[in-house]
Amino acid sequence: MPGYRELARDGEFRALFVAHLVSVAGDQFARVALTVHVYNRTASAGLTALTYALTFLPDLVGGPLLSGLADRFARREVMVAADLVRAALLLVMAVPLMPLWALAALLVLVQFAGAPHGAARAALLPQILPDERYPQGQAVLSTVTQVAQVAGFLTGGALVALLGPGLVLVADAGTFGVSALLVGVFLLDRPAPRRPRVSAWPADLVGGARLVWGERRLRALVALACVSGFYIVGEALAVPYAAQVGAGPAGVGSIFAAYAAGTAVGMLLVAHLNARTQLRVMPWLAIAACAVLVPAALRPGLVVSVGLFALSGAASAYHLVANTTFVRAVPDFSRGQAYGLAVTALRVSQGVGVALAGLAAETVAVHRVVAAAGALGVLAAGGAAILWWVSGSRSNASRSGAPSRSDGTSRWDGPDAGKRYGRS
Missing domain, CATH: 1.20.1250.20 (MFS general substrate transporter like domains)
Known part of the structure; x- marks a missing residue:
């Protein structure tokens, strides 16, 4: 069985790994920044909790409704497009004095865009690692998700205190820009999946x-x-x-x-x-x-x-x-x-x-x-x-x-x- 060194030598997997790491950590920064931002403006624990919940709830709808995009279009392009959309939305969210209702709406859209990205990454990984390296690659990505989430939460508060919520949202937008660049440049150009028939x-x-x-x-x-x-x-x-x-x-x-x-x-x-x-x-x-x-x-x-x-x-x-x-x-x-x-x-x-x-x-x-x-x-x-x-x-x-x-x-x-x- 190949080891993790062989995974590290695979340029496509390396790019996917770094892109995933920076975007997951950035997401945790943004979650902390948004909850702090909402609480500072409203002093409402309820609205703060609702804001945090909004970072998870859209996945329940976005999963079944938008994941199919990863089967209709080339998966690399789906991932790049989703990253760029999320980066743009986060930059808009960082605009000072943005109404809370607009922040909530933009946050929902950011989470919706994550559904096709995750589906495309999951579907693409077996093509990048088509042999027994695939379970190892999945293990590495799952492990780095755990580490990045913990590190993001631990450092997110410090970043918000140092930079303020707005700049942290800009930083999160930057992580999606980095992810789009890595995926677009280093992943091979594979065509959209061949479908047995064209369907709606x-x-x-x-x-x-x-x-x-x-x-x-x-x-x-x-x-x-x-x-x-x-x-x-x-x-x-x-x-x-x-x-x-x-x-x-x-x-x-x-x-x-x-x-x-x-x-x-x-x-x-x-x-x-x-x-x-x-x-x-x-x-x-x-x-x-x-x-x-x-x-x-x-x-x-x-x-x-x-x-x-x-x-x-x-x-x-x-x-x-x-x-x-x-x-x-x-x-x-x-x-x-x-x-x-x-x-x-x-x-x-x-x-x-x-x-x-x-x-x-x-x-x-x-x-x-x-x-x-x-x-x-x-x-x-x-x-x-x-x-x-x-x-x-x-x-x-x-x-x-x-x-x-x-x-x-x-x-x-x-x-x-x-x-x-x-x-x-």
């Missing part, structure tokens, strides 16, 4: 939904991904959980860091496993990500709790396998649309899980809510695992790890899943 956009959306929900193995992968709606509860309730165990802000930071660090380490470890082993451990890791939260019912101290959260984060690395298997299994001409629908399902599960946990924590001790979410998650993950196992009963479980054919049709050929495939 609504038909693409319906066809993508039928593909995802009609194929049992794809449906099982989405179900496994949605298990995160249970184990994310520990992270969502980090502040009250830390307070309950007698820890202050440092305890909150430790909980967040435990999840992020555990996830990063877990992904790097999983990426080193061969394809057969990855697919075997995937459902068990989904179960473990929830099961390790059940001991929270005993109300352990901060140190033990941080260890539990780190283990949950490490086990959540099964997402890497589910993600790469899903993307490879979907025909290339529908990959962007299918990916957008899967991400939407994931976001909905996380949003519902966080909302219900927050309501439960109003009347039930936080450590019990976390433990209950873990126990329910074990049941949900077990059901998703059974669906996965049943879907593969007619053949070896490892065969879903094979890449798609160059003609756009997917194939399940486990015995060849570990061999190298030439760059197309």
Whole structure:
């Protein structure tokens, strides 16, 4: 299996990596800047929270509606266009004394533009890394996302204090400009996916939904991904959980860091496993990500709790396998649309899980809510695992790890899943 040095020598992947790193960090800067900006102008905690929520909610609509653009046009051009649109919108948002309603509207548009960009990147990565380097490349991008988010939040406040919200928004626009430049210059010019027929956009959306929900193995992968709606509860309730165990802000930071660090380490470890082993451990890791939260019912101290959260984060690395298997299994001409629908399902599960946990924590001790979410998650993950196992009963479980054919049709050929495939 090739190592990470070989990934670093791939010019296309290197450009994609740096572009993703700078844009993710810039997004976190902007989130901090916007919330500070709104609070400074309104002194309203409610409006501030609503502004922060607006940075996530449009993904629920943009995923299914706009991800299909990555299947209709050349994916490099989709990514460049999305980056330039976001850069322009952020520059407008940085204009002094911009009305709050206009800021909110522009913010929604920025998030909408992110949907086709993410779908195009996800669909393009298997073409950049068409062999067993693909899971490693996905692991690296997922890990850098965790690191960039943490670093962006930690440094965002300092940047806002130093430069002010307006200049931080300009800096975020600059990160999208850098991303567009790297993608446009260093990624190869690949044509738009070859489609079996020309169809209207609504038909693409319906066809993508039928593909995802009609194929049992794809449906099982989405179900496994949605298990995160249970184990994310520990992270969502980090502040009250830390307070309950007698820890202050440092305890909150430790909980967040435990999840992020555990996830990063877990992904790097999983990426080193061969394809057969990855697919075997995937459902068990989904179960473990929830099961390790059940001991929270005993109300352990901060140190033990941080260890539990780190283990949950490490086990959540099964997402890497589910993600790469899903993307490879979907025909290339529908990959962007299918990916957008899967991400939407994931976001909905996380949003519902966080909302219900927050309501439960109003009347039930936080450590019990976390433990209950873990126990329910074990049941949900077990059901998703059974669906996965049943879907593969007619053949070896490892065969879903094979890449798609160059003609756009997917194939399940486990015995060849570990061999190298030439760059197309």
